[in-house]
Amino acid sequence: MTARVEVFVRLKPGMLDPQGATLEHALEALGYSGVRGLRVGKWITFDLEGDDSAALESQVEEMCRRLLANPVIERYEYRLARDGAE
Amino acid sequence: MTARVEVFVRLKPGMLDPQGATLEHALEALGYSGVRGLRVGKWITFDLEGDDSAALESQVEEMCRRLLANPVIERYEYRLARDGAE
């Protein structure tokens, strides 16, 4: 089976996010005064072939731990959807 | 009211995504052979103060167009959730 995978990676809370801070200021300068706590993370999407959803899920978990996120500074979440579905 | 906003930005389809391609190869080299069409996008999250959800939504739409995404090469989606929710 094939699953549509979305991985979300963000800096741990408390970690400085210069990019996020810059964007928040820029938005403020644009007149959007109501913005708080803006953070910029990564959104990684791909299709994954595998035998069953359990196998797929554990693979994604492993990819995140080993490569997609750096546990020292980042947290991750992911979502798998049967292809076609969402 | 305050909404929790998530903005998802990615390169337009058909645009070369060097980072995505390199990452896909890296995963393959790590033994994850089932990965296809990997793309790396941005996941921007923040809280937004506003009068009502309609107002909030149109603000977010505007922010994306003006600053958060680069319409020349990128596409965006967003999701708003009442705070607490999600």
Place this chain on the structure above:
Amino acid sequence: MSDRVPVGVVRFPGTNCDQDVWDAVSSVAPARPVWLWHKERDIRHVRAIVLAGGFSYGDYLRAGAIARFSPIMEEVVRFARAGGPVLGVCNGFQILTEAGLLPGALTRNDRTTFVCRPQWLKVEATDPPFTRAYTPGEVVRFPVAHAEGRYVAPPDVLDRLEAEGRVVFRYVDANGERTPESNPNGSLHDIAGIVNEARNVLGLMPHPDRAMDLRLGSEDGRGVFRGLVEAAA
């Protein structure tokens, strides 16, 4: 020639300071540089290893994140664990943290942009072999050139690094003072370089390999390479 100490210079796809490091090693009398290709698995012929600067795998995802899975890195880790001297400069430092040979991580500069400039550093620790040539507290000048050089680590790790005297280089100004302007990237504790517990692995963001020649503004970097080679001899 062949009785000179063989020092391995690792080349990943995207490494671009390899020639500079090669020249730096060659300029240290008893040393002989040797290329190490990222796909190699046999490194028994080298007695010290340098991970040079550059953009391995384009710095895609995170600087050093992909390179650290190269075949050669398994050997580098084994070599380091066995006490062999390993120096990681700039991207090399990033790879060493990703590989877990050094604690913490290197994140985007607080200024968000790449920064290339001459940089004053204070040599905080001279017990690691890499800095024996310097006097404690000596102020030296190596260039920096990076976009992801902001050193971060959890508080307990930082405390431990400080307590164990493992912060080897700190960003300072010409007078050796720590000021906001003297820190080019927002590194915590103004950290520019650290060693592992055993003190045989040094990672630093500034480029000693670019401070080997007065014509280029400084030769303060020679000590680092001399130290590396002496540790291997």
Place this chain on the structure above:
Amino acid sequence: MTTAIHEPPVTTEAVQAHGLTAGEYARICELLGREPNFTELGVFSLMWSEHCGYKYSRAWLAELPTSGPHVLQGPGENAGAVDIGDGLAVVFKMESHNHPSAIEPYQGAATGVGGILRDVFTMGARPVALLDSLRFGEPDDPHVRYLFRHVVRGIGDYGNCVGVPTVGGEIVFDDAYRGNPLVNAMCVGVLRHDRLMRAAAGEPGNGVYVLGAATGRDGIHGASRLASTELSQDSTESRPTVQIGDPFSEKLLLEATLELIESGVTAGIQDMGAAGLTSSSSEMASRAGTGIEIDVDRVPRREPGMTAYEVLLSESQERMLVVAGEAREPELMAIAAKWDLPCTRVGTVTADGVWRVLEGGAEVCAIPVAALTEEVPRYVREVERPEYVDALHAWSPPGGWLDGLDPLAALETLLGSPSIASKRWVWEQYDHQVRTSTVTGPGADAAVLSLRGSNRGLALTVDGNGRYAYCDPRRGAALAVAEAARNLAAVGARPLAVTDCLNFGNPEKDAVYWQFTEAIRGLADACRALGTPVVSGNVSFYNESRNGAIHPTPTVGMVGVIDDLERRIPPDRAAPGDRLLLIGGEGTHLGASSFLKEVGGECAGRAPAVDLEAERAHGDAVRTLNEAGLIRTARDVSDGGLAVAAAELLFALDPEAGIELEIPPDEVWGAFFGEDGARFVVAVAAPDERAARDLLAARGVPARPLGRIAADGVYRLLKVGERSRAALAEHYFGAIPRLMDRVESSR
């Protein structure tokens, strides 16, 4: 001739939409002996475009001096090459990426750097330096700041990642460029003579290969976009008008290409970037006098459903077309694999002089190679000198316009103007030190590089002055060459050769066409007089926007050599007590000057008169003084005149240093701010002053004592006034950060 699958018919509209005139279409039919099919029409529209075919410019480019005893390769190849001794050659070229950068500044600038790098390393040279010449509107406009910020990032991120230092450049802000920024990138490479590679296809029977990135629907422009929507409806949405640069792949391509050439595997190799598979394959066949056959089905694709038309016209980056004898194929594949690069055979070199394309086994294009190359039409018109020039020349300052103006306040204004202010904010974002050969980096008159395996030094500069060229195209172009030569002299170097980038508006307009032809004349005059042939370059037309055409902007990249690096002139060697000499006479000319623009708010008058004999003689004099060991440091006098030259000289010294200048009290404005050519400020040790003056006098070079380096940290204009160095530095170094280190709120 079968036609490609589901091709639209070739209608008059289609011909027009492809930017071809009725006359050109008739000529095409004549050359083919039949009507072209739709794909062939697209191919002609590309190869006969100004961008690839130089319709309007080629005839004029022929006027440029392109040969010399040291020229190894002139125009016509991917880049030019000159001999610098010790068996070494320098390969260099400059190219524009103006329009892509206007649409998407980051990617536009980045891919511009990528393209020029490929032009140099396809010649077999290892790139050792990048420079860039940039033009933007006035930065009070937030969109201009957006363009500026992202162009700089794009240049930096690409060059930094590939590992080639960006060592110099120039940036000018002027409303003339508000709607149309200029991004000209220059790359310089070094190789041993015997390694020089030319992009020819070699013998019939050779294999043709695509090395590097897969082909996507990148940059299939304007008319052809319209056309190809009919070809594949679904594709429009996904057709990027902007290309994304991949510096990592470029680095692999660089190493693989140099290894291929080093090992002699390839017969020829050519960058596919700019004009894609079509131009690279036809140019290689043309240079070899052969034909070539391409099977588009074999070209690796990034996307499904691409048509032959799209594959042939795609501008996807980081691709090379490689030609190699079939016997060498295994080595070729091995080297590609070593660098993790895909390499696919896509065709064969043929003997019949035909450019042939197959799709699905059927022939979809069969065009004589010559029809795509030598046969490109060339247009030459005679045009009148436009009136606007007379109006500019007639301009004279309103009486008393300088009354009550303080020269030192004017100096502060100039130093704080973005065009003259320090660009440190820019070059701190460029890795200008990688490869550890940057002896003099950004910020000096010219960059100086050391060369591995030689004690010679390489000196590099880019210069151009759109204001001069607008008021006087011929003088302006000549002065760009002259200033470049002055910059090289000021670091102790001997000029060798030139690359140029000719940025103009729409050449179909008479005024623009006139500017272009005049500029060519000026370039030719100066390059002849100074002995610096033009070995490569690029023409960029149609630089227009709502506000009309840009200032005509011929930019010049000049390469020089320092025979002994220890004899270079460092920018920072002067010290208190040193004497200053002004070489080349007193300043007088304020027309079209920086002073007039930044202080007077005018762009008018004439450009300074050009005396190429004096330029040459005074440059030689500076070199002779230096060889005699009489120079401590030197600066050329250009934008902002003596006033700015002296300030820049001072800023390079230790903070305690001051400077003291004496100028004719009754001629303050011209003497202080005049931009007359062929002038230098040099510092000499006090005991050497006499010897230096005697030497200059003996050569008949006008020179006078100008003042001295002091130790009080003050910039002093005797009998006029003074400012603390710190106050002036605040203007000079603070201007760009004040503009850019602020929260930006728009594109």
